[in-house]
Amino acid sequence: MTPRVLLIEDEPNITEAIRFILSRDGCEVVTLADGLGAVQAVRKDVPDLLILDLMLPGVSGLDILVQLCADPETALLPVLMLTAKGQGRDREAAERAGANHFMTKPFSNDDMRAAVRALTGR
């Protein structure tokens, strides 16, 4: 079964890169460019993995994460947080909020692939 990955990222070039990497690795990649409709999108069709950028226009990635963890339907959804700020306290905040993995931009494509594989149980 092909794992479905939801990517919420506001940088189109990064979105394109991740989509290319994961598609080639056998994932179905759905994308959103901002956080405004993110929670509804997840609830409507819960993906196997959520890749979430921390800094998004409209709503912060952390807020989305907190909302998802509070909802029993989505609480067990594996989440990979991405951030470009790379500060220790962002990682802590993300892990406290319930992120399963945390990656700092820029990342290596191998790391991305490995993390997604681990989180989707392959």
Add this chain to the structure above:
Amino acid sequence: MPFNLLVLSCLAYVVFLFAVAWWAERRAARGRLGWLQSPLIYTLSLSIYCTAWTFYGAVGYAARSGLEFLTIYLGPTIVFVGWWWMLRKLVRIGRRQGVTSIADLLSSRFGKSNLLGVIVTVIAVVAATPYIALQLQSVTLSFSVFASPTDEGLAPPGTEATAIWVATGLAIFTILFGTRNLDAKEQHHGIVTAIAVEAVVKLVALIAVGVFVVWGLADGPFDMKARIDASSIADWNLQPGRWAGLMFASGAAVICLPRMFQVMVVENADERHLSTASWAFPLYLFAMSLFIVPIAVMGLERLPAGSNADMFVLTLPLAEGQGTLAMLAFLGGFSSATSMVIVESIALATMVSNHIVMPVWLRLRPAKGMSGDVRRLVLLARRISIAVVLGLGYAYYRKSGGSATLAAIGLIAFAGVAQFLPAMVFGLFWRGATRVGAVMGLSIGFVIWAYTLFLPSFGPDAVIPAQVFAEGPWGLDWLRPRALFGVGAMDPLIHALFWSMTLNTAAFLIGSLFTFPGPVERMQGAAFVHVFDTAAANPRGWQRGVAEPEDLLVMSQRIMGDEDALAFFEAEAKDQGKAGYLPDPSPLFMARLERRLAGSVGAATAHAMMSQLAGRATVTVEDLMAVASESAQIMEYSARLESQQAELTRTARALREANDKLTQLSVQKDAFLSQISHELRTPMTSIRAFSEILTEGDLPAPMVAHYGRIIHDEARRLTRLLDDLLDLSVLENGTVQLNLGLTNLSQMIDRALASASHTKPERSFTIHRDLPMENIFLRTDADRLVQVFINLISNARKYCDSPTPELRISVRQKGGRVTVDFVDNGSGIPQDSQALIFEKFARLTDQTRAGGAGLGLAICREVMANLGGTITYLPGQGGAAFRVAVPLRLEQQVA
């Protein structure tokens, strides 16, 4: 007369004196002093001025130097007759301040300074030493003269042995007399009475010898006068300088000698006694001097040449076979010497114990300072001091060889104690006299006296080497002890007196003028100088119209400060129904004003000041002004303190604000760095991801080209971001170099439009311009201004969300300023965001479409600040509207 008989009669005489003293003290203890407190006793006690020197030495002095001996009597006479008001002041102060000695007086006057007490004590002890030696010498001489001619029984001891016995006897006698108990006021009624008796004895003895000479040896006064005219004494010639100097020295001595101060001030029971003494004491001196010349003339005539003239009073009756008269003369001389030694050593012992022993003891054992031990300690200290003082006198007698004439020794002591005079006189009459001045004057005077007179009196090579006398110390000619500063033609005594007194006074004045008295000093100064003024007690309450309101106002302003005084006076005038600020000096107003002033300067001062202005002068105007300016100084000081306080508060607030600002800046800096990190990492992420994809290979050519372009675009974005950051940093630091020049505004807008057309070239934009208005030459940095224009036009191209985007550029000139407005037809910037757009990284919409990092408007704001202009957002213009304002002519760089 047999020596042992002589000693016996001396002892009998002393026992008699002791009985008199004991009896007087008994009466004093019972409070029945009666006639013992009469002015006569006081006057007679002052006769301790006449010591063995005047009893024996005056005759010798007359025999050698003619009438010059009179100066020793004239000085005190002038002081008592002409200056008795000063003595009265001294006595009044002494009684009011409970003064115990001259050292106490000076110490008390200059702020109760212990240092001064020590200095005065030391000078007094040193100066008294030759004087006491003089008494020892005269008594010893008289013993040897009296005992040797008819030596039958006990062999008389040598003069040295006699002297030491005399010294010991006098010490024991004085200790028994003077230190039997301790009196708070240091008054010794017994001693004063005994001294009065001795005064009678020496006067009677001298007059008896004189009468014997005039009527026994000569044939009455006329014959005597003829003999005087025939003698060498008649040939004396007057030396004005020496006379003036000697009169000055003796006049000073009569006030400053410790024993004179003791009987005149300390033992004084009633101030009115002084007015009796002011004529009676000169009369006593006159009686003492009356027969000096006849005795001297007869002695020179009758006695063999080479006889000691100092002993004529004794040797003349002896030579004429008048044993009883000689005995009387001997007792007279003995009286003179003993009374002087007793009082002098008691006075000195008081000073030593009060100013040297007690302070040292109190410092060493402060805990027991107030215990009963003190009485015993003081008595012991005084007894030892008496022994030491007499011992010093004896040592001086031995050291100086006992050969000098009596008068010469006495004058050394006179010149020594005269050093107290400047400090005393100025201290009594000048409030500006200070402790530093007194210390300087006394020290310098003492040193010069010691160097020019006291130490040389031991003879060449005794203390000062003979070479120093001849050539000065270290060969410094102008420092010769007998010719200071090259003034050598003077009599040594006058020379010493002149230099010591001149430099003493000068040092005192300089020290006083250049230092400011401390609080205690000022208080004591006022108490001394105005001792007569404060006594007058004023009835309280005020009468109408006694003071001028203007004067009261001026005084009040000085005390209360201008504002308060005016306010108070105005309120009072209003109370009285008067306009202006000068109320009638009604009793009610005066009383209120006094109460008000008392709040500032104290009740007594306030009353004194009001009294002054109301015509009831009790203090001098000078004092009032001094008090007032002191008060003004205090107010000024407190005002200064207040302003310092306010400044401190201001500084603290400024610091707090600065700290807040720094904290805020630090937070901003962290946020900024975090933003930069984000802005840098974002393009890097794309670059890294796609470059890894490309290296993995296995891609169709169109995708390789596409990904390559993405990498290229993101790399350019990075470069732009770094350029913007550097630009912003330069602009914010104010280190930007402006390239000023005249440029046409229209051309600048052309350039900006051309550059901005690269942004979103696919969108077609309608630009509205007003070309005639644009035709202005601006003096500015054209490149920088164009940079701002490009930014605004690019933003419009990026963010204007109208389907048919338009941009209107309108120019207006007003005064020295030109405004350029950029207004588009989009939806504009939401009101709550308008305040943020000029901040760094204040990107409002999805920036990816525009490709900016959110630094553009922040850079524009900094550029405009550097160009002396502004950039603002204009709300309510339909679309996004920015206004750029620049000076028409920018003259210099605005940081």
